[in-house]
Amino acid sequence: MAFQYLTNIPLEDARKQYLDALIARGLSPRAEAVRTQEANHRVTSSAVYARICAPHYNACAMDGIALRASLTNYASETHPVALSPEQYTWVNTGDPLPEGCDCVVMVEDVIQDSDVVRVYGAAVPWQHVRQIGEDIAAGDMIVPTNTELSPSALGAMLAAGVLELQVYAKPRVAVIPSGNELVDPSENPGQGSIIEFNTTIFSNTFQDWGCETKVFPIVPDNQAAIELALREAALASDVVVLNAGSSAGMKDFALDAIKSIGEVILHGIAIKPGKPAILAVAEMDGRVIPIIGLPGYPVSGIIVMDQLVKPVVARLTMRPFLPDQFVEATISRRLTSTLKYLEFVRARLGAVNGKLIAVPLNRGAGVVSSFVKADGIIQVPQDTEGFEPGESVPVQLLRPRQEIEKTLVITGSHDPLLDEITDIMKTRWPDSMVASSHVGSMGAIMALRRGEAHLGGIHLLDEATGTYNIPYLRKYFPDGGVVLMRCVARTQGLMTATGNPLGLKGIEDLPEVRYVNRQKGSGTRILIDYLLKQKQINPADIQDYDREEMTHTAVAAAIAAGSADAGLGILSAARIYNLGFIPVCEEQYDLLISESAMQLESVQRLVDILKGEEFAGRMQKMGGYTLVNPGEIIPWN
């Protein structure tokens, strides 16, 4: 049922159709008068002219004497001119030039002898005088229409007697959250309740765009209630945003509610995520009010805001709507997409050996944290099926390129200690930038082989020798090129519910319980596969063995929530959730570093941190770590 009534309009067309429809109905910015002192960054709605001259009188520009320059015509070092008191006046900087004078001689160039002064050089008429209107003359245009004002512009306007001016009013935006499942962030959410955080994202974004925002209380899934809120919002706002209920599911009342107060211009855009956006308009009291139904998932909402709502706001603030800024980057892994939509995929970006690499992040429309990590958005065009690894892809930048170029790119096995290292680094050197992604130990090896990361954590047990990491390096880096650095030894074990209520003893009990696993290629997955093989247990006999999580904490969270009984992971993760923990082995968690990255300032900072007390202290507090010469280079080839 869902989506069946939705159109599938290409993004550019949708943007144009919507804006054209709004403008055709008369959408235009409001103007208002503001005090000059309070007009910083506002945009002028009409030209501003000087009311008085600046300076508004001929002003002495130096401390010294004012006089008629012609009196000094033949003055020189050897033949100074003596001036009697009627011929000059002592002045300070800013004093009006006295009547009959046309210049100032600096105090440094005057010798005083009781009330006679001597001048040792000829003065030039109008020297050291700020002539009336030197800065701005009355009637001059200070700034034209549609100019964003800077602090200096405010100063110039005040100097020219402009105390108030006309600027575009900040658009008033109403943001209405809707859904029975939503609860305010201050409430303790129960099962099935979703913390309402979208309006915080949207309202702060609108403020960044120069709007004033009002967030409405959560409206239940009830068409009458939604209509009422929409009407109230439209009466007092320039733009109304309704969040959620915009697709065509059982509880999607947004469309009919919006139709009750206005006209739907478009419903269904050929983008992913963001497809079910509703672009509508209401007309009230002669005002044209854009009404936008944003999809409920935060990532979908953010994309629609950025691509479709921003140009509408730009029209109301008269700021330029700049096209996305793109860079070309090499994509690190395969990315499939559909021909039906223009797809937006968040990505980490990193410059490794001068090559800009894009690592696609979790595409889940609910994964808002990916926007915290993302440096850019890969835009997969509507007519493209995706990209193969190594292809050059267009990436919309979310951070300045300079920042990306100096980012330390960590790709590999997950351990919370990497976040702690990042935190120590940013605390000691606030300009540090670190991007880490969790792709498992094998992922680290592959990323370094392809030159897509500076370093990564690895803990790879070699079944044949029972040793860690080195056999893998010999296999995958026969020609060298990487450095192995000692980080920590850490305790892996079976995490269970608090107090181990099922009384699990070890690996041999796993066929009895619901297991939650780590993803293939992670060191922990390799370890559990190995441990099962040792005990001659068939993984197929373990319930949910295919259920995969990407991090130790995600495994712990699943167990803590009761949706799994056991999973292999590290002690520090078990501790966060107060889980039962049955130690299984101690393993070597090292850092694999590209040789060329060893020279980077960021890597040197990392080594410094590994060897320091702050790191040791934090590891001890987290638990399950043993530190033996962290930062030491391990010879391996």
Added chain:
Amino acid sequence: MAFQYLTNIPLEDARKQYLDALIARGLSPRAEAVRTQEANHRVTSSAVYARICAPHYNACAMDGIALRASLTNYASETHPVALSPEQYTWVNTGDPLPEGCDCVVMVEDVIQDSDVVRVYGAAVPWQHVRQIGEDIAAGDMIVPTNTELSPSALGAMLAAGVLELQVYAKPRVAVIPSGNELVDPSENPGQGSIIEFNTTIFSNTFQDWGCETKVFPIVPDNQAAIELALREAALASDVVVLNAGSSAGMKDFALDAIKSIGEVILHGIAIKPGKPAILAVAEMDGRVIPIIGLPGYPVSGIIVMDQLVKPVVARLTMRPFLPDQFVEATISRRLTSTLKYLEFVRARLGAVNGKLIAVPLNRGAGVVSSFVKADGIIQVPQDTEGFEPGESVPVQLLRPRQEIEKTLVITGSHDPLLDEITDIMKTRWPDSMVASSHVGSMGAIMALRRGEAHLGGIHLLDEATGTYNIPYLRKYFPDGGVVLMRCVARTQGLMTATGNPLGLKGIEDLPEVRYVNRQKGSGTRILIDYLLKQKQINPADIQDYDREEMTHTAVAAAIAAGSADAGLGILSAARIYNLGFIPVCEEQYDLLISESAMQLESVQRLVDILKGEEFAGRMQKMGGYTLVNPGEIIPWN
């Protein structure tokens, strides 16, 4: 006397010495707790960890049925699996995954037959389920220390149960204006009174840098009063700025006042303007408070703010202090400088034929309007005597390079109509950028010959033929390359005080009065020279004939203020000041346009404006203009 006690420390050294001195005394940012919803753009003072998982339960990600995936193992299009009501549950997006289920099948893929449903394909365990912690797991670090927060980061924190967090407090900055000559902008300034606008510039700049500001009332030139204000400010602020009185003149109490509450680290920096800045520190209640004495001239103050105060604020907000961003540009005219100082010269920038040109602006330290016009600042190093025209110079960018590249560069004769054209252009096409500088008609010819402007206004009378403009083009552009476009005919005349109290009749009366002239090379100067020659009057017989102004309005302002009796200029300028006006002649004011610029969108817009009604209407309102086919190309070669 002035400056004699001042040091002359190079800028980089001064910056470092001051910051080191502050840090050695313990300068550090304050932290405070803020609500997550209100933390946009704030910088974290400690790492933020997730308190709960997001989602905090296994949530259905689609509308459909929840079930155990294994039930559908052998389902296919031809052999659907029928499920009885005990085997499935209808769910909506966001619902908790029911006990015993491990996946969701979308409503679109289910056929319902009373209470039995049929599924036509095998479901994969955990499909369409947002597993607990999929976005963020409790205990995960969401952002490290020293991270500026975005709206998405606020959303992620709320989703993870973080309602409040620690960020750096906004530094509280006190700005104290000082000087007997200062009056509030709201007062009507008399002779010798200066409108106090510096604190508006500085306080808005501090706000742009993330500070809270308090502007004090104007303090008179009285050491005790300044001391009192400084002490009051230091008690309640993190940074104190005292504006004016910082050099060593007769009324400069700043130094002694600052010494009474703290310690002066540096007084006298090898920069121009900005030399007399005072960099000091006070310690109160265990707090370290930077105290800065800013020079009184606005341009000096802005340079000191940018170069020396900004890094101190960056330390208190923990934002990176980024080095100035430079571009190389070709300087359009000679720029002399002293070896004693690093000199900052505001400049217009424009890209003409792909070459970036820097045109130095008025260097006056009081000319704040130059900051409104400036696109960049030429930094002349301390050991450099200046630059010759055509040399490549380092320019600190004040606007994005993209904007500069699309700016229409107008260089030539002054007429307020150019500002009106700019205003019409920005009103109709808000993305337009226009930079015009007034260098006279000959300046236009020279700038176009050197490829430094797209176009300029000219009104050049050829004495031999009595015709306008064309003879000059034949002389200076023998090989063509420029287009002459009709703009307006305008009335030049003698401006006098209101009502012409001296009863001037014309040019012949000029030897009797105080004259105010236009600069050499301007069309108006060429015209007056020609008119005097016709009447056989020697310019040397006219008082103040060498007094030069750069614009018609500045000439009018001088006459209106009574500091001159007459000057040649256009009617529209005389009207602004309600001056007497004795028409002398009608002249042809045309536009000289580089042939290569004719293709630019901005020039096409200009032509469109010249031919339009809005322009004609404005010209009629201003007065003294006759329009005959404006925008028409005049054949000349």
